[in-house]
Amino acid sequence: MPTTYTPELRWGDAVTAFEAAQRAARYADSTIETRLKHVRRFADGIGLSPWRVTYEDIRAWLDRESSNKHTRLSLRTSIRAFYRWAAASGRMADDPSEEPSYVTKKAPVPEKWRPALDAFRSYLRANGQPRTSVSVRMAQLSRFARDHTNLDPFDVGFDDLVDWLSEKRWKPETRRAHRSVLRVFYAWAVQSGRMETSPAEKLPVVRRGTHLPRPALEEEYRKALAFASPRERLALVLAAELGMRRAEVAQVHSKDLMQRDGIWTLTVHGKGAHQRSLPLAPNHVSMLRSLPEGYVFPGNDHGHISPAYLGKLISRLLPAGVTMHALRHRFATRVYAVDRDVFAVQQLLGHASPATTQVYVRIEESSMRRLVEAVAS
Structure with missing residues (x-):
């Protein structure tokens, strides 16, 4: 009868592989021994398979294990080293030791x-x-x-x-x-x-x-641009002039900028792993091409800034009650006003349904008044 692959056996194999990787990377023997000791301590106390551990599990274990600031930091450093290796080597899809953007206390x-x-x-x-x-x-x-x-x-x-x-x-x-x-x-x-x-x-x-659409007003957008840093200015432009969500802006990478037959486009990583390609205006191309390779907004969320933090940065530049998402509404409203093509706006925003797009578009009162007056007797 086959032996059950228990959490203890999984941890044993994982720690052995981790040790081999640490030695191959030529870390000091003292560093390796400390990390192995801490990881084994974590394995004994967590009661879970190494690949089922979450950020909340790590945080709760650290809270239980020690109240001493220096001991806690040392344990956390070793656990982070283990899970960074696990994620980098493909053993886990995500690094659970890295604080996710949605976590609150x-x-x-x-x-x-x-x-x-x-x-x-x-x-x-x-x-x-x-x-x-x-x-x-x-x-x-x-x-x-x-x-x-x-x-x-x-x-x-x-x-x-x-x-x-x-x-x-x-x-x-x-x-x-x-x-x-x-x-x-x-x-x-x-x-x-x-x-x-x-x-x-x-x-x-x-x-x-x-819902009534709430696009950011033009003066609100222009004032935010005036007080923004270069990177904040780029985030504002991507949201207000390309209609990108904050999560899409946060993930922009230099490899997403492409040129074909003299036309520049940006590949956008949208909701549900869906991608879309946005055409770029010359000023967009200039801003993006002037940046170094890699993530445009580097940070600790898998290499880029977290969407939540980016949203907070941009919201600080806008009036109270106006969010980064209102810039996406601005884009939708202005694009729709060009030729009233809701399906084109839908494609640009990456919506699955034109019904969703309608929520983003604000029809100006002057346009509605003109229609009413046109049919009035």
């Missing part, structure tokens, strides 16, 4: 929920979900788990879900997103044999909210 996920959420995370990754989508879905599920600490995830009933969704004072989009992830999670639970039926299958449909 919240209570850890309840112990009862961890195995289920870890398994669901693996399912999403195996399904080819983009890293950002996985992070958002796990954050949403973790919110539900924290509100149901003493309830086993597979004992949740229909009424539990309805009560939770009904008590939240959310916008329709937020409510729809949480309903969606609960339906996916419990459909997976049924598919994987953890439950017989899904309590989320018959959750009531959440209607889309009615």
